[in-house]
Amino acid sequence: AHDGASSVVYDAASNVVTVAFDATTAAAALQQVSLVDLTPYLAKPVSGGTPMPAIYTSQYTGTVSWSPAGGLFAAGTAYTATITMTPAAGYTFTGVAANSFDHDGASSVVYDADSNVVTIAFDAKDNFLISGPIELSLNLPAPAAGAYPETDLYVTYGTPFNGTVEWKKGDAPHVGAFAANTAYTAMVTLIPATGYTFDSGVGPVTHIKSDGIPEFAADGENLTVTINFKKTPATMIGYGIDLRPYTPKAGEKKVTDFVVPLLGYYGHIIWQNNAQNAPENETDSDPFQPGGIYMATISLIPFSGYVFDPDIYGDYRGPSSHTDSIRRPSDAILIDFNISHTGVLVIMLGFPKLPELPAP
DSSP: OOTTOSEEEEETTTTEEEEEOOOOOOOOOOEEOOOOBOTTTSOOOOTTOOOOOEEEOSSEEEEEEEESOSSSOOTTOOEEEEEEEEEOTTEEOTTOOTTOOBOTTOSEEEEOTTOSEEEEEEOOOOOEEEOOOEEOTTTSOOOOTTOOOOOBOOOOTTOSEEEEEEEEETTEEOOSSOOTTOOOEEEEEEEEOTTEEEOTTOOOEEOTTBSSOOEEEEETTEEEEEEEBOOOOOEEEOSOEEOGGGOOOTTSOOOOEEEETTTTEEEEEEEEEOOTTOOTTOOTTSOOOTTOOEEEEEEEEEOTTEEEOTTHHHHHTSSOSBOSSEEOOTTOEEEEEEEOTTSOEEEEEEOOOOOOOOOO
8 A cells, every 4th residue: 555646556476566656736836036125025234233144034934145254243334145045935036137136235236137146245444333312403593483494404513413304384395484383394315424324223203292103113214203393382462562552543544454464463443422412323434523532342363373472461560551461542442342252453542522613
């Protein structure tokens, strides 16, 4: 008997056993190796680093021979790695074109077609590892209203890298001055100085003004960092408001709308004539009436990125009508004063009776 046979025949007379087997199946076709970028599998030489003795991929393994050999990598030395590869089951190097292998950190990569040997040359570089932590607060100022974005990283003395910065507001690129009360994101690319390399385990990367922990990742030889910043502070309006230009004067046009760009607000005034003999249909487009007793409801609306200082309220309530915060006519009576939930400063003033027209 034979477990793998289709039949077994024994001839007792001739003392001969004949064993028959079914037809053999065709061998499965081998798949050509396609993992030709060796960057993820072989670390380039850096001063003080340990040479990798082997590489491992899903399609092949390889033993690495370094020249010059021995010990840790030395500074200022060129190295060559010769990798002898063994295909994994189901794979073959047959059909792989010459010089199809690559390595981002190498000066040259040589491969003969259909072979299992690749030779990688690395330039002589006095590379030292940057392992972190990296704090960018001193290098990259946080956004501030009115300031302009830094696009080249400010590098302090002794920092072994420089960088470039791209700014975003939401998903859109940002150029020009920063606005107030707005969140910005900095897309930073850190570029190592000559003789330095970012460690594969570099980190953490931080910024004292960031909103959360910055994200960072190695991108070839560079390090990319995404920093989300907290909203820029709003600009406070806390002084310099002058209401005296809007004092009623008989016969003159009422001021109803005005803009104060230097302080960051605009305004609207509603006038009310409380005199007993006030014209019944008087509107804000009519001039001030002689003998009128006017009350003004003044709404001051801050521009985007500006807010009224809450302390302005107490200052204005003080005994003087000429405070550092708000100047009002000395004969005006304060009726009401508040900052609404939408940030609008509303001031109600009462004015003394305007002079009557002289008798004819």
